[in-house]
Amino acid sequence: MIIQCRQCRTKFRFDDDLMEGDGVWMRCSHCQHVFFQDNPQTVRRGPEQFSAEETMKAGSPVSGGDEDVALFLDNVMKAKNGSDRELMPEIEKQFAEENREDEGALAFELAVEDDKENAGKSSRKGFWRVLAIAAWIVAAVVVIPSIIYIFVFPQMGDRLLKVVNQYVDIGIKEPVRPEIVVNQVKLQDIRQRIVNNYVLGAIRIVEGTAVNQADYPISRIAIKGEIVDAYAVVLGERATYAGNVLTDEELTSLPEEAILTKLARPEGSNNANDKIMPNSMIPFMIVFAREPAGVIKTTVKTVGAERLL
Numbered sequence: 001m002i003i004q005c006r007q008c009r010t011k012f013r014f015d016d017d018l019m020e021g022d023g024v025w026m027r028c029s030h031c032q033h034v035f036f037q038d039n040p041q042t043v044r045r046g047p048e049q050f051s052a053e054e055t056m057k058a059g060s061p062v063s064g065g066d067e068d069v070a071l072f073l074d075n076v077m078k079a080k081n082g083s084d085r086e087l088m089p090e091i092e093k094q095f096a097e098e099n100r101e102d103e104g105a106l107a108f109e110l111a112v113e114d115d116k117e118n119a120g121k122s123s124r125k126g127f128w129r130v131l132a133i134a135a136w137i138v139a140a141v142v143v144i145p146s147i148i149y150i151f152v153f154p155q156m157g158d159r160l161l162k163v164v165n166q167y168v169d170i171g172i173k174e175p176v177r178p179e180i181v182v183n184q185v186k187l188q189d190i191r192q193r194i195v196n197n198y199v200l201g202a203i204r205i206v207e208g209t210a211v212n213q214a215d216y217p218i219s220r221i222a223i224k225g226e227i228v229d230a231y232a233v234v235l236g237e238r239a240t241y242a243g244n245v246l247t248d249e250e251l252t253s254l255p256e257e258a259i260l261t262k263l264a265r266p267e268g269s270n271n272a273n274d275k276i277m278p279n280s281m282i283p284f285m286i287v288f289a290r291e292p293a294g295v296i297k298t299t300v301k302t303v304g305a306e307r308l309l
Contacts, residue, residue: 001040007033016041178306184214185221185302187284192298195251197289204288205251206298210242212276214307219274220266222304225286229294236291239303242284243268256289263287275308 003014005028023038190208197203206225212218221242227235240263263285267274276282286300
């Protein structure tokens with residue numbers, strides 16, 4: 001059965017076998033309050049079952065003939081109270097033990113809750129630790145090498161960014177490549193001559209005219225010349241941009257490096273090779289210096305031309 005203290009309202013478990021008679025006196029192990037606990041198994045007494053002392057407290061008169069009975073009942077009650085008082089230490093001991101069991105169970109529950117809370121904190125700390133390690137790995141494998149490639153080796157950095165852009169769109173767009181229209185350029189009036197350079201000696205000059213046969217403007221016409229022997233073996237080749245033409249004075253006085261530099265300007269002299277309108281013509285010149293012996297033939301062809309949008 002469950003017993004509740006009349007003062008602090010603390011509840012305890014009590015063995016029904018220890019309940020005797022009308023009830024027992026009890027002391028609360030929590031607040032030390034002493035109270036009488038009725039026996040719920042005892043049938044409620046009628047008026048004839050009250051003791052003489054209870055009858056007098058209730059105000060009912062006691063006749064002279066009943067005084068002996070009242071005295072006898074008082075003695076019985078005193079004896080009963082005395083036996084109850086003897087049982088008090090044992091009952092209190094049982095209450096204390098049960099209360100300790102309750103406190104132990106409560107402490108165990110609190111310990112379990114603390115363990116769960118500590119386990120939750122440990123799992124959260126473990127998650128953040130794993131996340132930090134993963135971030136360091138990504139930084140060491142991807143970020144740091146990318147920075148090194150971009151700033152220390154720019155060419156490798158550009159290549160790396162292009163590879164990454166193939167799988168993840170990082171905003172790198174390939175430049176729009178112009179349309180190559182080599183077949184729209186016709187070479188005409190091709191001729192060659194030998195000029196004596198003060199530094200290089202005899203040099204071969206190949207010159208002619210490039211004509212735009214397309215219906216749209218083109219630019220950056222490039223011409224390549226080759227010198228071959230009797231067995232069609234290529235002994236040398238040169239590529240220049242149209243629109244670059246040197247005077248005879250420059251051809252006789254300039255060193256080889258200066259000659260090749262002037263002929264390699266993509267835009268041509270006075271930007272003549274930037275825009276060639278349909279049916280327009282532009283001159284070109286190719287210079288072979290220090291050519292080997294055995295040259296029999298010279299060939300030229302168009303190797304570059306871009307369509308203007």
